[in-house]
Amino acid sequence: MNKNTTNKGISIIESLVCIVIIGIGFIGMMQISAISIRSMDRAIEKNKINFLTEMMMEDLIADPDQIKEYSKFNERCGYNLTNGSNIYEKQKDKWRKRIKYENQIKISNKYRKPRHIINCDTSKDLKQVLTDANGSKARIKFLTNKGKSKKYLGVVIK
Amino acid sequence: MIKKNLSGITLVETLVAIVIGVISVAAILFTFQTFNRTYKTVEARVGMNSNARNALTQMSRELRNTGRIDINWIHTRNSLSGNQYLTKFTSPRGYPQYFAGADFLQIFYDESPTSRIRIDYGLKKYKNSNDTYLARTYMVLNCPMPNRCTFPIRNVDQIFINNVEDFQVVFKDNKGVEVSPVNSLAGNEGKENQALVKTIEIYLTVRSKNKIYNTNKEWTIKNADNEYSKKDQYHRDSYFVSTYPRNIVKN
Numbered sequence: 001m002n003k004n005t006t007n008k009g010i011s012i013i014e015s016l017v018c019i020v021i022i023g024i025g026f027i028g029m030m031q032i033s034a035i036s037i038r039s040m041d042r043a044i045e046k047n048k049i050n051f052l053t054e055m056m057m058e059d060l061i062a063d064p065d066q067i068k069e070y071s072k073f074n075e076r077c078g079y080n081l082t083n084g085s086n087i088y089e090k091q092k093d094k095w096r097k098r099i100k101y102e103n104q105i106k107i108s109n110k111y112r113k114p115r116h117i118i119n120c121d122t123s124k125d126l127k128q129v130l131t132d133a134n135g136s137k138a139r140i141k142f143l144t145n146k147g148k149s150k151k152y153l154g155v156v157i158k
Numbered sequence: 159m160i161k162k163n164l165s166g167i168t169l170v171e172t173l174v175a176i177v178i179g180v181i182s183v184a185a186i187l188f189t190f191q192t193f194n195r196t197y198k199t200v201e202a203r204v205g206m207n208s209n210a211r212n213a214l215t216q217m218s219r220e221l222r223n224t225g226r227i228d229i230n231w232i233h234t235r236n237s238l239s240g241n242q243y244l245t246k247f248t249s250p251r252g253y254p255q256y257f258a259g260a261d262f263l264q265i266f267y268d269e270s271p272t273s274r275i276r277i278d279y280g281l282k283k284y285k286n287s288n289d290t291y292l293a294r295t296y297m298v299l300n301c302p303m304p305n306r307c308t309f310p311i312r313n314v315d316q317i318f319i320n321n322v323e324d325f326q327v328v329f330k331d332n333k334g335v336e337v338s339p340v341n342s343l344a345g346n347e348g349k350e351n352q353a354l355v356k357t358i359e360i361y362l363t364v365r366s367k368n369k370i371y372n373t374n375k376e377w378t379i380k381n382a383d384n385e386y387s388k389k390d391q392y393h394r395d396s397y398f399v400s401t402y403p404r405n406i407v408k409n
Contacts, residue, residue: 015178022182026189033193040200044207048397051214055400062356062402063332090334094400104396105363106378 045115046149052098053140053153056129059091060138064157067135075099075127077120099127116144195370202366202393206321210364210397213292213319218401220265220277221358225406228268232301238268244352244406245341246327256280257290259384261327267405274299274307279318281325292325292362294318319364323394326361326382329354358401366393 060070069088079096082089105112116125124147130139136158142151167175225243245264256262262280269275278295294316301307329337331354340351361381369391377388381396388394 012174015174019178019181022185026185029189030192033196037196037200040204044203047207047211050211051397051399054218055398058400058402059357061404087332087334094334098398101396104380104398105394106376108376109378 041115042145042149045144046151048114049116049142049144049149049151052095053142053151055098056095056140057138057153057155059095060129060140061155061157063087063091067131067138067157070129070138071131073127073129076122076125077117095127119146121146195372198368198370199393202368202370203395206364206366206393206395209319210362210395214360214362214397214399217279217318217360218399220267221360221401221403223267223275223405224265224358224403225352226267226269227405228271230271231268231274232271232304233307236307238266238274241266242342242349242352243267244329244355244403245348246329246339247341247343256282256293259386260290260325263327269298272301274301279325281322282315289365290322291317292319292322319362321365321367322362323365323388324361324363324379324381324384324386326384328359328361328382330357330359332356353406355403355406358403360397360399360401362397364395364397368392 060067063070066086066088069086070092073092073095075096079100081093081096083093084090100117101112101114124143125145126141126143126147128141130141131137137154137156139152139154142153143149144151225238227238231237243266245262247262248259257280260281262278264276264278266274266276276295276297276299278293278297280293281290282293283290296316297309299307299309329340329351331337334357337351337354339348340355341348344351359382363379363381370393371391374389374391377390377394379386379388379394379396
């Protein structure tokens with residue numbers, strides 16, 4: 001007796017290829033989701049950076065006679081407090097604390113650090129106040145996200 | 159000769175198909191759940207952020223106007239310079255309708271010779287709920303003729319930012335030292351202190367509208383001197399602005 005058997009089911013290779021294709025599709029979707037979440041995170045971070053630069057600018061406008069003293073604010077990732085007694089030193093310490101979001105929110109007893117602190121790159125990230133020789137103009141330079149996000153704000157003080 | 163063409167599905171193939179199907183469905187469900195959870199978190203964060211940004215921008219603008227005195231003010235007996243134009247209480251003192259623990263802020267400024275603006279900020283509870291929002295009450299004092307002034311718009315309470323848990327205000331002088339008290343309960347001291355204010359710092363903590371975490375998280379929030387803790391599934395974020403009230407300093 002001659003048996004001629006033809007199995008037309010799915011082979012294991014075909015099912016594996018199918019799984020791989022579906023897997024690639026899922027990975028793609030996850031990637032899109034991750035990218036959109038990252039960009040929203042960055043938008044939130046940028047918004048906070050806007051508040052920080054505006055705070056610094058308001059403080060500069062409030063202290064027009066000592067503008068040059070603020071040009072020494074040149075921070076990368078350390079934000080070490082100076083604990084000085086002058087108003088400009090106090091203001092700069094306030095900025096350092098705010099940039100670090102120090103003492104604001106703790107989750108499970110750990111401070112929540114902002115993205116620009118966690119991913120800080122000393123060679124590329126920078127928060128700086130620049131003033132002219134007369135102390136009449138000031139500019140704030142804020143580089144975050146490894147130098148990719150930039151914020152500049154300038155004003156004529158007097 | 160019997161020729162048999164087996165084109166059906168074998169038991170093994172069926173089992174393999176079931177396993178693959180179950181894995182695929184599980185993967186789809188897992189992905190959907192992850193997307194859903196992430197979407198909820200991001201939506202909550204973006205909503206909170208957007209509300210806070212709009213509100214704080216407007217608040218900063220109003221704080222910059224605080225104490226603006228119109229030299230042509232029509233009302234002969236009621237110049238703003240002799241009044242309390244900047245007030246801070248820790249609720250409920252002074253204004254019991256506001257939520258205890260948070261601050262209450264009141265500002266005045268002359269918009270024109272015939273109109274004066276009064277704006278109140280403070281936390282209030284929603285009806286039938288212990289949750290709080292930042293309320294803003296905007297009032298216009300209209301003086302069409304000397305000494306005939308009316309508040310045509312009274313106590314129009316506006317939900318300025320939803321689900322605000324904490325609102326703290328700190329006044330600082332030109333040495334960076336806190337100025338306190340700045341309110342009418344302190345009498346002349348309260349009135350004199352308002353002229354010393356050089357920087358107004360605002361701290362806000364906003365909570366998400368819905369629970370977005372699967373498990374409880376322990377939160378400790380510190381805004382200025384006020385520290386509190388919560389343990390729940392909500393998300394929170396704190397915002398800070400610092401404003402230079404130009405008109406007060408120049409008075």
